[in-house]
Amino acid sequence: MKHYLQFSDFGADEYAYLFERAALIKRKFKAYERHQTLTDRTLAMIFEKASTRTRVSFEAGMYQLGGSVVHLTTGDSQLGRAEPIEDSAKVISRMVDLVMIRTFEQTKIEAFAAHSRVPVINGLTNEFHPCQILADLFTLLEHRGANPQGKPDPAFLRGKTVAWVGDGNNMANTWLQAADILGFTVHVSTPSGYEVDQSVAGIRSSGSYKVFANPMDACAGADLVTTDVWTSMGYEAENEARKKAFNDWCVDQDMMRAAKPDALFMHCLPAHRGEEVEAEVIDGPQSVVWDEAENRMHVQKALMEYLLLGQQG
Ligand code: CP
Ligand code: NVA
Numbered sequence: 557m558k559h560y561l562q563f564s565d566f567g568a569d570e571y572a573y574l575f576e577r578a579a580l581i582k583r584k585f586k587a588y589e590r591h592q593t594l595t596d597r598t599l600a601m602i603f604e605k606a607s608t609r610t611r612v613s614f615e616a617g618m619y620q621l622g623g624s625v626v627h628l629t630t631g632d633s634q635l636g637r638a639e640p641i642e643d644s645a646k647v648i649s650r651m652v653d654l655v656m657i658r659t660f661e662q663t664k665i666e667a668f669a670a671h672s673r674v675p676v677i678n679g680l681t682n683e684f685h686p687c688q689i690l691a692d693l694f695t696l697l698e699h700r701g702a703n704p705q706g707k708p709d710p711a712f713l714r715g716k717t718v719a720w721v722g723d724g725n726n727m728a729n730t731w732l733q734a735a736d737i738l739g740f741t742v743h744v745s746t747p748s749g750y751e752v753d754q755s756v757a758g759i760r761s762s763g764s765y766k767v768f769a770n771p772m773d774a775c776a777g778a779d780l781v782t783t784d785v786w787t788s789m790g791y792e793a794e795n796e797a798r799k800k801a802f803n804d805w806c807v808d809q810d811m812m813r814a815a816k817p818d819a820l821f822m823h824c825l826p827a828h829r830g831e832e833v834e835a836e837v838i839d840g841p842q843s844v845v846w847d848e849a850e851n852r853m854h855v856q857k858a859l860m861e862y863l864l865l866g867q868q869g
Pocket of ligand 2: 680725726785787788826
């Protein structure tokens with residue numbers, strides 16, 4: 557049994573399979589063709605933090621695959637009344653086939669997985685957001701890295717540059733893991749005090765990322781420029797201090813001009829226009845944020861299918 561708790565849980569071959577499968581699943585969805593490989597399977601979704609995209613993409617995706625979902629939050633379950641995570645894992649995993657969790661510390665999802673009879677998927681923790689990076693990479697391949705047959709070609713990623721402008725957060729950590737596995741480089745620029753931490757990111761070497769004090773330098777020659785909110789969920793008490801510290805880490809048109817002429821812009825959303833990104837960039841021609849959001853559903857359908865059935869076709 558496999559879990560998907562962080563990006564490094566899978567290797568390059570598994571990602572190549574998932575990208576190809578997600579492309580097939582997306583094509584069928586667009587053609588209104590049924591793709592019901594998980595009939596009668598049930599996904600439990602546990603949210604200890606808010607969500608729009610993660611909830612809708614997993615819930616709609618599971619129904620489209622022929623299965624059903626159970627939605628739990630801290631407020632409306634015993635999780636919010638201090639039932640041990642291990643006990644919750646033992647009970648929930650006897651009744652469903654798959655569990656997706658959005659929570660705080662990575663150690664919490666690891667404890668759940670250790671006591672679960674069924675695969676567990678990370679729907680965002682303080683440290684990682686692997687489903688989002690899966691969608692982001694699929695989106696990059698869809699726009700720039702398709703082979704002559706129109707299929708996503710992960711070899712495209714080798715030697716490419718992704719500029720990360722902003723917080724050294726769960727998204728940044730996951731980008732570092734992805735770069736390590738898929739052979740690209742991340743140019744990271746964060747305000748001082750908000751750097752990425754290689755040990756938290758869980759990567760073996762610093763070979764796949766470079767740190768830049770100035771965000772313009774990080775964007776120079778990049779194939780993709782990406783950012784995220786200044787204050788992630790769970791860090792709201794730091795909001796005012798972060799607003800001051802992050803003032804120069806707003807992706808603007810000058811940064812996009814410093815990147816390659818055909819560079820894309822991504823943001824996992826929700827976005828704050830005028831903070832981490834200018835409206836002209838996120839709503840401009842290089843932005844692919846709506847495809848990025850939609851692709852959460854297609855890649856996660858491939859992921860759920862893979863965790864329950866293994867490679868298909
Ligand atoms: N990008 C993302 O995970 O969005 P939600 O917080 O809306 O799920
Ligand atoms: N880094 C953000 C991502 C939200 C999808 C957060 O953790 O709140």
